[in-house]
Amino acid sequence: MxxxxxxxxxxxxxxxxxxxxxxxxxxxxxxxxxxxxxxxxxxxxxxxxxxxxxxxxxxxxxxxxxxxxxxxxxxxxxxxxxxxxxxxxxxxxRMRRVREIDPLNRTIIVESGALLSELNRTLETHSLYFPIDIGSDPAIGGLIGANAGGSRLLKHGDVRHNLLGIEVVLADGDGTVVQLLAPLRKNNTGLDLKQMFVGTGGAFGIITAATLELKRIDQSTQSMFVALPDHGTALEVLQAFEQHFGDLLCAFEVISEAALAITLRNFPTLHHPFGQSSARCYALIEIASSMPGLHALFAERTEQVLEQLYERARIVDAVLGHSSSFWPLRDNLPLAIASEGIPLSFDVAFSRSRLVAFREQAAQWLQHEHPLLQLYDFGHFADGGCHLIVLVPHAHIAQYGIARVVAVRSGIYRLVSENGGCFSAEHGVGPVNAVYYSKYTTPKVQEISRAVQQLMDTQAVLGRYRYT
Ligand SMILES: Cc1cc2nc3c(=O)[nH]c(=O)nc-3n(C[C@H](O)[C@H](O)[C@H](O)COP(=O)(O)OP(=O)(O)OC[C@H]3O[C@@H](n4cnc5c(N)ncnc54)[C@H](O)[C@@H]3O)c2cc1C
CATH class of the missing domain: 3.30.43.10 (Uridine Diphospho-n-acetylenolpyruvylglucosamine Reductase, domain 2)
Known part of the structure; x- marks a missing residue:
C-alpha cells in the first residue's frame, strides 16, 4: 500500500x-x-x-x-x-557537476541535471562540444531519456550514438547504483546495459550521470538557404550535396512555403531570404568540418553545385550566408504556428524514399477531410524526419472538440503507418502519444517491454509512462 x-x-x-x-x-x-x-x-x-x-x-x-x-x-x-x-x-x-573532462580522450563525465548549454560553455575552452543541436536547452538526463536527435543528426547521430556510459539508480529495493561510466569507445564485454535507459523516458531507472563522447568545434562552415520547386526535388538536391560533400554535409532542413510565411508574419524582425519567391519549399543547408581553413573551398564548391542545380531547374534560387541569419527562421517556426491557433504536432519519420509521398497524402487527406485546418511542415529532412503541424486556426477552434481532434490524429497516423513510418521519431513515448504506442507497436515488442519493466521495477515505482 x-x-x-x-x-x-x-x-x-x-x-x-x-x-x-x-x-x-x-x-x-x-x-x-x-x-x-x-x-x-x-x-x-x-x-x-x-x-x-x-x-x-x-x-x-x-x-x-x-x-x-x-x-x-x-x-x-x-x-x-x-x-x-x-x-x-x-x-x-541540483545535480549538475562535471566530474571529469578528458580533452585527449574527447570525453566528459557529467551529472544528469547539467544543461546542454552550460556543458557546451564549459567545453568551449577545449574547442569541444556535445554535438546534439536542438532549439531547446535540455538537461543531460532528459536528452538520454528522450534520445534526442536534432538538426545535426545527419552527421553526428542521436544521443545514443554519442553516449559512452551512464550511472543509473535502479528500482530494485536497494536503490542499487549501477556505474557504467568507463569512457570507452569500444566495449564488447556482454550486454550493453546502458541502451535500456536511452529513449525510454525514465521507465527503467533514474540516470544520475553520463559519459559523453565529444566532437571538436567546427572551424570551417558554409550555410545557405535554397528555394526549391517542390519537396520531391528537395530529395534530388540532398543527393547532390551528399555526392559533392560526403560526410561534411551536417544539416539539411526543409521548410514548406506556408511554414516560412507564417513565421515571417509572426516575427516581423525576421526577413525573407529572397524578398519573395515562387518556391514551394526551402532547404537550410550546412556544410561543416572541424578542420580549419576550408572556407574558400566550401564556398567555391557550394557555388558550383548550386549553379549546376540551377541550370537543371532543380533549385529556384539560393543565398549563402552565416548560419545565424537562417536558423531563427527554422527555430521560431513552432512558436509562430502556435500563435495562430491550436497546433496538433506530429513528430514522424520515414525512409527518405517514402517521406514525400506521405507529405502529399497527408496534405490531400487534410484538404479533403478537414478543409478548415492548415498544414505546416518542416524538419530534419535528410534523416527522413518530418515535424508536421496541423493547425486549428483560432476562428475554428469551437468546431474542433476532442472527437474531431482524435479523428485528425488517427487519420495522420494511419497514413504514417501505411508509408512505413514511425509515430515518434525523436520525442519518445509518453502520455501524449501512448495510445499510438499500443496501436502501432507490435504485440511481441509490447510483451517484451512489459516483461523487462516488470523485471527492473517490480513495485511499479518508475516513470510517467508504463509499458503495460
Ligand atoms: C523549441 C524546442 C525544440 C526542440 N527540438 C528538438 C529536436 O530538434 N530534436 C529532438 O530530439 N528534440 C527536440 N526537442 C524536445 C526536447 O528538447 C528533448 O526531448 C529533450 O531531450 C528533453 O530534455 P529535458 O531535459 O527537457 O527532459 P524532460 O522533458 O524533463 O524529460 C524528458 C523525458 O526524460 C525523462 N528523464 C529526464 N531526466 C531523466 C533522468 N535523469 N533519468 C531518467 N529519465 C529522465 C523524463 O522522465 C521524461 O520522460 C525540442 C523541444 C523544444 C521545446
Whole structure:
C-alpha cells in the first residue's frame, strides 16, 4: 500500500527538508514546455547519487511513483506527473557537476541535471562540444531519456550514438547504483546495459550521470538557404550535396512555403531570404568540418553545385550566408504556428524514399477531410524526419472538440503507418502519444517491454509512462 506521508517523512529525514517541496512550491515543476500539466504529491531535488539511491529505497518501500525530470522541454508529457496528486517528481536540477573532462580522450563525465548549454560553455575552452543541436536547452538526463536527435543528426547521430556510459539508480529495493561510466569507445564485454535507459523516458531507472563522447568545434562552415520547386526535388538536391560533400554535409532542413510565411508574419524582425519567391519549399543547408581553413573551398564548391542545380531547374534560387541569419527562421517556426491557433504536432519519420509521398497524402487527406485546418511542415529532412503541424486556426477552434481532434490524429497516423513510418521519431513515448504506442507497436515488442519493466521495477515505482 502506498503511504505518501510516511514516504515524505522518510525523505525529509534522509535528504533534508531543503530537498523537498510540497504544496504550491511544486507548481513550477508540474507543467512542461508543451503545457502538459499534472499535480504532484511532492518534488524531490536530490543533491547527489546517494540521495537518489535513498529516495529510490523509500519509494519502493512505500510504493510511491517517481517521475524523473530534466528541464521539462520534452514533447510527450513524460516529465510531469498525472493528475492523481500521488506521484512524486524527481528533479535532477541540483545535480549538475562535471566530474571529469578528458580533452585527449574527447570525453566528459557529467551529472544528469547539467544543461546542454552550460556543458557546451564549459567545453568551449577545449574547442569541444556535445554535438546534439536542438532549439531547446535540455538537461543531460532528459536528452538520454528522450534520445534526442536534432538538426545535426545527419552527421553526428542521436544521443545514443554519442553516449559512452551512464550511472543509473535502479528500482530494485536497494536503490542499487549501477556505474557504467568507463569512457570507452569500444566495449564488447556482454550486454550493453546502458541502451535500456536511452529513449525510454525514465521507465527503467533514474540516470544520475553520463559519459559523453565529444566532437571538436567546427572551424570551417558554409550555410545557405535554397528555394526549391517542390519537396520531391528537395530529395534530388540532398543527393547532390551528399555526392559533392560526403560526410561534411551536417544539416539539411526543409521548410514548406506556408511554414516560412507564417513565421515571417509572426516575427516581423525576421526577413525573407529572397524578398519573395515562387518556391514551394526551402532547404537550410550546412556544410561543416572541424578542420580549419576550408572556407574558400566550401564556398567555391557550394557555388558550383548550386549553379549546376540551377541550370537543371532543380533549385529556384539560393543565398549563402552565416548560419545565424537562417536558423531563427527554422527555430521560431513552432512558436509562430502556435500563435495562430491550436497546433496538433506530429513528430514522424520515414525512409527518405517514402517521406514525400506521405507529405502529399497527408496534405490531400487534410484538404479533403478537414478543409478548415492548415498544414505546416518542416524538419530534419535528410534523416527522413518530418515535424508536421496541423493547425486549428483560432476562428475554428469551437468546431474542433476532442472527437474531431482524435479523428485528425488517427487519420495522420494511419497514413504514417501505411508509408512505413514511425509515430515518434525523436520525442519518445509518453502520455501524449501512448495510445499510438499500443496501436502501432507490435504485440511481441509490447510483451517484451512489459516483461523487462516488470523485471527492473517490480513495485511499479518508475516513470510517467508504463509499458503495460
Ligand atoms: C523549441 C524546442 C525544440 C526542440 N527540438 C528538438 C529536436 O530538434 N530534436 C529532438 O530530439 N528534440 C527536440 N526537442 C524536445 C526536447 O528538447 C528533448 O526531448 C529533450 O531531450 C528533453 O530534455 P529535458 O531535459 O527537457 O527532459 P524532460 O522533458 O524533463 O524529460 C524528458 C523525458 O526524460 C525523462 N528523464 C529526464 N531526466 C531523466 C533522468 N535523469 N533519468 C531518467 N529519465 C529522465 C523524463 O522522465 C521524461 O520522460 C525540442 C523541444 C523544444 C521545446
Amino acid at each position: 502506498e503511504n505518501i506521508q510516511a514516504f515524505l517523512a522518510e525523505v525529509a529525514e534522509q535528504l533534508g527538508l531543503a530537498s523537498l517541496l510540497t504544496g504550491d512550491a511544486c507548481a513550477p515543476y508540474e507543467t512542461d514546455v508543451m503545457q502538459c500539466r499534472g499535480r504532484a504529491a511532492a518534488v524531490v531535488i536530490p543533491r547527489d547519487t546517494q540521495a537518489v539511491s535513498a529516495l529510490m529505497r523509500s519509494a519502493v518501500r512505500h510504493r510511491i511513483r517517481l517521475v524523473a525530470q530534466g528541464n521539462r522541454s520534452g514533447m510527450v508529457g513524460g516529465a510531469v506527473p498525472d493528475n492523481s496528486g500521488k506521484q512524486v517528481i524527481v528533479s535532477l536540477s
